[in-house]
Amino acid sequence: MVYKIKWTIRALNDLHDIYEVIAKDSRRYAQIQVEDIQNSALNLTSFPLMGVLCLNFHIYHIVKF
Numbered sequence: 001m002v003y004k005i006k007w008t009i010r011a012l013n014d015l016h017d018i019y020e021v022i023a024k025d026s027r028r029y030a031q032i033q034v035e036d037i038q039n040s041a042l043n044l045t046s047f048p049l050m051g052v053l054c055l056n057f058h059i060y061h062i063v064k065f
Contacts, residue, residue: 005042
């Protein structure tokens, strides 16, 4: 089965905010951090069950990293 990552508007806004905060010190490291986050999320396409089961949510498909 082929999986795709669907970024929500909130997630994209969060990435932008993360970039903006880090970029105050270093635009280079801000870009590296955002790319690292994006690449980590892309790992889910190959390993959709990676992570730790969140027992707080009582829903099987919600995991935390």
